[in-house]
Amino acid sequence: MDYCLNCGQCLTDCPTSVNIPGIAILAKEKLHEKKSFKISEQLLQNGKLVSQLSSTLPTVSNIALSTTPIRKMIEYSTGLDSRRNFPQFSKQFKHESSKAEKKIVLWTGCSAQYNDTEGELKNSIEIFEKLGYEVILPEWKCCNVAKITYGNIGSALPDIDFNVEVLLPYAEKNIPIIFTSASCGYAFMHEYSQFIKGNSNLDKIINASVDIHDFLYSLFLDGDFADSFEPVNARIVYHDPCHLKSQNNKYGVKDLLKIIPGLDLVEIDDSCCGIAGTFGMKKENFDLSMKIGSKLFTEIETAKPEMVLSGCGTCQIQINQGTGLEVIHPVTLLNKSFQRGI
Amino acid sequence: MNNKTYNNIWQDELKQSLGSKVSWDVVTLQLYSTAACFYEISPLAVVIPENVDDIVNVINICREHKVPVLPRGAGSSLAGNSVAEAVVLDLTHHFGNIEILGDNKVKSGVGVVLNHLQDRLKVDNKKFAPDPSSGNVCVIGGMLGNNSGGPHTLKHGNMYKHVDEVSIVLSNGKIFKAQNILLNEIVKLDDFHRPYYKKVKSLLESYSVSIDEGRTFTTKSATGYQVWDILTDTHLNMASLLVGSEGTLGVFTDAVLKVISKSPKRGVISFYFNEIENMGKAVQHLRSLGASAIEFVDHSFIELALSFKPELKKFLPEHVRYLLYVEFEGNSLDEINLKFSDAIETLINKEQLAEVGAYSTDEAEILEIFKIRKAATVILNKIPGQEKPVPFIEDASIHPDIFPKFLVDVSNLLNKYSFKYVVFGHAGDGNLHIRPLLDFKDDKTYKAVEEFMDNFVELVIAYNGSLTGEHGDGRLRTPYLQKRFPKLYPLFEEIKLLFDPERIMNPDIIVPTNKYQWNENLRYTPEYKHTLTNSGIDGSNWINEIEKCHGCGTCREYCPVFIATGEEEATARAKANILEE
Numbered sequence: 001m002d003y004c005l006n007c008g009q010c011l012t013d014c015p016t017s018v019n020i021p022g023i024a025i026l027a028k029e030k031l032h033e034k035k036s037f038k039i040s041e042q043l044l045q046n047g048k049l050v051s052q053l054s055s056t057l058p059t060v061s062n063i064a065l066s067t068t069p070i071r072k073m074i075e076y077s078t079g080l081d082s083r084r085n086f087p088q089f090s091k092q093f094k095h096e097s098s099k100a101e102k103k104i105v106l107w108t109g110c111s112a113q114y115n116d117t118e119g120e121l122k123n124s125i126e127i128f129e130k131l132g133y134e135v136i137l138p139e140w141k142c143c144n145v146a147k148i149t150y151g152n153i154g155s156a157l158p159d160i161d162f163n164v165e166v167l168l169p170y171a172e173k174n175i176p177i178i179f180t181s182a183s184c185g186y187a188f189m190h191e192y193s194q195f196i197k198g199n200s201n202l203d204k205i206i207n208a209s210v211d212i213h214d215f216l217y218s219l220f221l222d223g224d225f226a227d228s229f230e231p232v233n234a235r236i237v238y239h240d241p242c243h244l245k246s247q248n249n250k251y252g253v254k255d256l257l258k259i260i261p262g263l264d265l266v267e268i269d270d271s272c273c274g275i276a277g278t279f280g281m282k283k284e285n286f287d288l289s290m291k292i293g294s295k296l297f298t299e300i301e302t303a304k305p306e307m308v309l310s311g312c313g314t315c316q317i318q319i320n321q322g323t324g325l326e327v328i329h330p331v332t333l334l335n336k337s338f339q340r341g342i
Numbered sequence: 343m344n345n346k347t348y349n350n351i352w353q354d355e356l357k358q359s360l361g362s363k364v365s366w367d368v369v370t371l372q373l374y375s376t377a378a379c380f381y382e383i384s385p386l387a388v389v390i391p392e393n394v395d396d397i398v399n400v401i402n403i404c405r406e407h408k409v410p411v412l413p414r415g416a417g418s419s420l421a422g423n424s425v426a427e428a429v430v431l432d433l434t435h436h437f438g439n440i441e442i443l444g445d446n447k448v449k450s451g452v453g454v455v456l457n458h459l460q461d462r463l464k465v466d467n468k469k470f471a472p473d474p475s476s477g478n479v480c481v482i483g484g485m486l487g488n489n490s491g492g493p494h495t496l497k498h499g500n501m502y503k504h505v506d507e508v509s510i511v512l513s514n515g516k517i518f519k520a521q522n523i524l525l526n527e528i529v530k531l532d533d534f535h536r537p538y539y540k541k542v543k544s545l546l547e548s549y550s551v552s553i554d555e556g557r558t559f560t561t562k563s564a565t566g567y568q569v570w571d572i573l574t575d576t577h578l579n580m581a582s583l584l585v586g587s588e589g590t591l592g593v594f595t596d597a598v599l600k601v602i603s604k605s606p607k608r609g610v611i612s613f614y615f616n617e618i619e620n621m622g623k624a625v626q627h628l629r630s631l632g633a634s635a636i637e638f639v640d641h642s643f644i645e646l647a648l649s650f651k652p653e654l655k656k657f658l659p660e661h662v663r664y665l666l667y668v669e670f671e672g673n674s675l676d677e678i679n680l681k682f683s684d685a686i687e688t689l690i691n692k693e694q695l696a697e698v699g700a701y702s703t704d705e706a707e708i709l710e711i712f713k714i715r716k717a718a719t720v721i722l723n724k725i726p727g728q729e730k731p732v733p734f735i736e737d738a739s740i741h742p743d744i745f746p747k748f749l750v751d752v753s754n755l756l757n758k759y760s761f762k763y764v765v766f767g768h769a770g771d772g773n774l775h776i777r778p779l780l781d782f783k784d785d786k787t788y789k790a791v792e793e794f795m796d797n798f799v800e801l802v803i804a805y806n807g808s809l810t811g812e813h814g815d816g817r818l819r820t821p822y823l824q825k826r827f828p829k830l831y832p833l834f835e836e837i838k839l840l841f842d843p844e845r846i847m848n849p850d851i852i853v854p855t856n857k858y859q860w861n862e863n864l865r866y867t868p869e870y871k872h873t874l875t876n877s878g879i880d881g882s883n884w885i886n887e888i889e890k891c892h893g894c895g896t897c898r899e900y901c902p903v904f905i906a907t908g909e910e911e912a913t914a915r916a917k918a919n920i921l922e923e
Contacts, residue, residue: 004903
């Protein structure tokens, strides 16, 4: 059962669309009634807490994570593989948007909040502000996709309840909740409703939830972007994260990227990057995780791009580790291209 | 099946000889207890052999202790060909070599996935002709075992026509090379091979009348041992004889396959019919016009597609009851367009049999044309509720000249039992894939099906058809083989005894050691009950999810973990299999 990474591929590719990830999660839940989680699993299930702590003193964390003896110690004591590149932790970032008629709630996951504040977080905020939106950044708790994947549904509930309370007033005012992270979006739009039944407040939030690429592209189709795009002359490859693919969104991210003039988007035979959220961080899975990703790495290397785009923090880590290329969030690039005075 | 007990010495010996390559923990046994079929039988052990020596060792130990052995490929067979109370050899981990031999031949290990072979051949603009729809997961070993076909069997014939040489480990532990050889070269064979060739030749000669008389009136068949057309005035084709033996004569390790050049161009044209008789006549004309594939769906299939996807209505007029998709291959677009106009001239203008639908020589447009067909196959497997498309009369083939009449008779039979069903298949070969929608857990249905099956078999025999065109006999049709081939059955027995005198190789199939009924060892019967686990999975919607998995094995193509590890336990169907228990 541990081999099911909850990538959601069955939801799109299985001829009978059997919800294998769902049944595997429930089976894991049952299995862990008797068997407790390993230290690595406990750490990885609480990624937000760990990230939050690490980013209070980002310099110290970053030096520690790039120092081999310390990493060996971490590996020994926790089971997190010392070869695994970890993202740099950024200083925590606060922002307040000016009031506007049009509002969105921006749900930025751990990756945007603690690692890629300069990229994913700031650019997502900026692009909406350029479009005339007031960006609301509520205090949130982890979406708990990792806990759910490990079958630890019970302990995910308090955080989910907390988030429901925070988000409910917005959902009730029909303010869209926009997800920059593929996995947080997957948790809200796919996972919760499977395991939590009869919570009408949660259902309201799920209904208000939209993936950022999907939302932006529908704005583009409505003509909201007008024609103010600067060319970006770069050769890039786009990797679709598993948790975005299985969201059943209306539009593809590539549609959105094709808006950017000058962009050379090289088509590849895309496949799983192998990290599967926290799976590839564990010592026992590191090699398998890199092996799963090897097909994608070869595809990317053959395409010889300057950088890779992908809207998932852990895919970014893995592809960077596998190819050495810079991997950024698509919205980061889109915002660079989109010019409108703030 | 009889509950035979075996002493445990064989287990010790297997462990000693193969170490971690053999396992019999409950989880592994459960994973290999099913395939894409609706049977479920726990194997005795599972071995992942790394090389031919491992296979020989397993066979020697098993022969010594009279323990059955079952070679297995991707487990994508539908008729129970790859589940048995036996030591299962999973040959898909290794045996993956592809060696291009030149002269339009390729040597392939039995573990090679068909599409991987095709990808390799594509580089040289070649292809392997048999093309089952499971090509994304099925392996060469399974295709050899089942004498596989596909839409292009119409033009190229089943698997046995495309095999030049097969290596097989026999139950005596020796490696036998089966070839197509000149009769006068039999005497030159070594002392090990010669007696087999001589014996087969003399058997085929002494049964020659029965072989001729027992020939089915079909253009495509994968039933019994392949005893037809292998002994000519000049040659004995031992390789073809072994194709379709479903693991009952030994374990294939590799084969020399014949490859063909890809046609430079192709085009697809569709025709709409209101009357089945007209479709039947059209198929005859299209065959003589040299179509490379003639596929059909009937109104049940069309209705199913439209009920779930009304937007497809624009692709066809409302009154259509039968739809033919016809493919022509050629060297140039002109050549294909000429064939299109020939077909239209004959079917529409001259004979007034049909309406012409969409046609194209553009690959993207061809995909559009196939939309209804594709949508329905997907929808078929997603029908909500307890009634599922059950593959138990799924592969009969009747000569294309008479199959429309057969189709009418089958429809009447299905209606008599009030079974809902859908029909599609390879019209050019009269090969029908009929899927009644049934719930085998329902007592009344289960009993009705038992009677229905006997009637269906009678009907196929009355048309002198084959019970299987391309899927093989398996546990589904083996019980009817003696009735189907009364005069040839003794020959099948003799062939079995020649190659496997100890009867340890897949002993339930084709010539079973012990008689049984087709509906024994089914996964779902009225007695089936989900064992409560006291977990979230006990919810009826989750049980439905688990039971929805019919084990087709497509997850072997897309599951990222399976792709990397090649282990059955990594697949999605493995999860459903374990939880189904």
